[in-house]
Amino acid sequence: MADEYILEVKNLKQHFPIRSGWFQRVTGHIRAVDGVSFAVKRNEVLGLVGESGCGKTTVGRTILRLYAPTAGEVWYRNAAGERIDVAHLSSKQIKPLRREMRMIFQDPFSSLNPRRTVKELIGEPLVIHNIAKGKAMEERVADLMAEVGLDPNYMERYPHEFSGGQRQRIGIARTLALSPRLIVADEPVSALDVSVQAQVLNLLQGLKEQLGLTLIFIAHDLSVVEHISDRIAVMYVGKIVEMTGAERLLRHPLHPYTEALVSAVPPADPDIKTQRIILQGDVPSPANPPSGCVFHPRCRYAQDVCKQQEPQLVEVEPDHFASCHFAAELNLVGIGG
Ligand SMILES: Nc1ncnc2c1ncn2[C@@H]1O[C@H](COP(=O)(O)OP(=O)(O)O)[C@@H](O)[C@H]1O
Numbered sequence: 001m002a003d004e005y006i007l008e009v010k011n012l013k014q015h016f017p018i019r020s021g022w023f024q025r026v027t028g029h030i031r032a033v034d035g036v037s038f039a040v041k042r043n044e045v046l047g048l049v050g051e052s053g054c055g056k057t058t059v060g061r062t063i064l065r066l067y068a069p070t071a072g073e074v075w076y077r078n079a080a081g082e083r084i085d086v087a088h089l090s091s092k093q094i095k096p097l098r099r100e101m102r103m104i105f106q107d108p109f110s111s112l113n114p115r116r117t118v119k120e121l122i123g124e125p126l127v128i129h130n131i132a133k134g135k136a137m138e139e140r141v142a143d144l145m146a147e148v149g150l151d152p153n154y155m156e157r158y159p160h161e162f163s164g165g166q167r168q169r170i171g172i173a174r175t176l177a178l179s180p181r182l183i184v185a186d187e188p189v190s191a192l193d194v195s196v197q198a199q200v201l202n203l204l205q206g207l208k209e210q211l212g213l214t215l216i217f218i219a220h221d222l223s224v225v226e227h228i229s230d231r232i233a234v235m236y237v238g239k240i241v242e243m244t245g246a247e248r249l250l251r252h253p254l255h256p257y258t259e260a261l262v263s264a265v266p267p268a269d270p271d272i273k274t275q276r277i278i279l280q281g282d283v284p285s286p287a288n289p290p291s292g293c294v295f296h297p298r299c300r301y302a303q304d305v306c307k308q309q310e311p312q313l314v315e316v317e318p319d320h321f322a323s324c325h326f327a328a329e330l331n332l333v334g335i336g337g
């Protein structure tokens with residue numbers, strides 16, 4: 001079935017212990033991810049956005065079981081169609097899934113070993129998983145390089161001989177080497193110059209269409225995920241506060257936090273004047289979040305109830321989820337006014 005879910009995340013939590021004192025006793029918890037639920041269909045791109053520190057990377061790493069979750073379920077449908085709760089597998093059981101679920105990292109500078117050639121870097125997963133070696137591996141590496149827009153003649157070169165954008169292409173080729181079924185791309189363009197960002201985004205967009213990738217695309221900036229995403233989930237302090245189709249989210253946000261993020265997206269037509277909403281203050285600490293709605297200290301629509309009662313993520317309109325007491329009443333401004 002084309003529209004079946006490849007991933008279903010249910011009430012996922014990742015609480016990191018805070019230790020202090022001589023005995024390193026646990027004195028609190030950083031609730032980096034605090035009850036996140038969403039699902040991803042095959043060949044779909046889900047954008048995951050929110051300011052730095054809201055828990056995006058932790059969601060990605062926990063789904064791929066680089067961290068064991070504190071609580072929750074992560075159901076993955078493998079190539080054979082079986083549903084597997086990745087959250088509760090042993091590290092031995094998780095190993096075969098590492099081929100199918102992979103990550104593209106933010107920083108193409110530190111994620112590539114500087115002492116390996118591009119051939120070794122892209123070919124390594126093929127060798128580790130016994131898929132190809134020698135000549136066959138070299139051919140596959142050449143194909144992958146061409147696929148991501150790199151000249152295969154450069155496969156004997158080292159990462160430092162490439163620009164930032166090219167290095168991220170090497171990282172993408174390395175991720176694609178095993179033909180993964182699910183990719184978590186964690187801010188894959190955030191470390192790149194603005195001019196190069198568009199090129200790498202275009203590459204990912206092309207690969208999405210060509211290879212039918214299923215992607216969770218993480219960014220702190222809505223304008224980065226706007227075009228590539230089918231649906232977008234907005235995170236704030238460890239929780240999803242809004243989730244719906246990408247275009248709908250930008251045109252018709254239902255959560256005041258999303259409205260602020262949307263107001264920062266440059267309009268396609270430079271003649272259109274937009275009113276940027278500047279959020280006051282910082283993202284609160286997930287170790288000690290504000291009472292009620294965690295967004296209330298920064299929300300321009302906050303009322304007394306917001307300080308006391310935590311809003312739940314509910315389906316305000318068909319397939320449009322938001323967690324705000326006033327989601328149905330506020331007439332928030334999206335792109336296009
Ligand atoms: N391994 C860890 N141990 C303790 N705290 C962590 C760890 N990883 C992330 N955090 C904390 O969890 C919160 C969410 O971090 P992160 O998932 O990296 O956010 P984002 O990717 O959205 O910037 C932050 O407060 C961060 O300091």
Ligand code: SF4
Pocket residue numbers: 255256257293294295296297299300301302303306311323324325326327
């Ligand atoms: S619940 Fe209140 S504070 Fe929270 S986003 Fe809605 S209006 Fe703002």
Ligand SMILES: [Mg+2]
Pocket residue numbers: 056057058187
């Ligand atoms: Mg991050």
